[in-house]
Amino acid sequence: MLLPQSFYNRSTLQVAQELLGKKLVFRTEVGILSGRIVETEAYIGQDDPACHAAKGRTKRTEIMFGPPGIAYIYLIYGMYYCLNAVTEAADFPAAVLIRALEPLSGIDTMKKHRKQENIRQLTNGPGKICQAFGLDKNMNGADLCNSNLFIEMDKEIAPSDILKTSRIGISVGREKPWRFCIKGNPFASHPKHR
DNA sequence: ACGCTGATGAAG
């Protein structure tokens, strides 16, 4: 069952943790691509210096100020895309970055997109997920509750099985423990925890 | 440890 908009219209920290174990699905012309979410990060509001929307509304970040349950996909480092799910009510800018998946279906297509045979290397990083799924700016703004890209209910992860660490790859806001992984899952982006 | 790569937003 597909997660409804009300799932996303809550505290970002709660959504980020509850997304662990859920299934990201993308229906494409070449078949269904899916994977279990095993790593997320929260980016929350104007007081979080690492959040793209920290300095207010811009053309790029207005999507984070919009309604919850929308895909926010942006280009990073000139070559890779990152997929986020917008959270919380409209006018509060926040999102959850999907950082790593355990591939479930469409694995052959993912291998082709990634030019990579090792299943563990297919989706263990936010840029790799978008490459494996073929997601780019064309899917920015897609409604995760009503489009070919959505998230389904699946496993429930017990709080005791969630590892909390600082976020990766940022230069500000490092002190916030807003990265979440399924403990011991081998598909996380950084196998060694910080 | 480093280079690739280009959109973004702030500064001028």
Place this chain on the structure above:
DNA sequence: TTCATCAGCGTT
């Protein structure tokens, strides 16, 4: 208009 920055990845 220029310029530093950047929620990553692959190769060295």
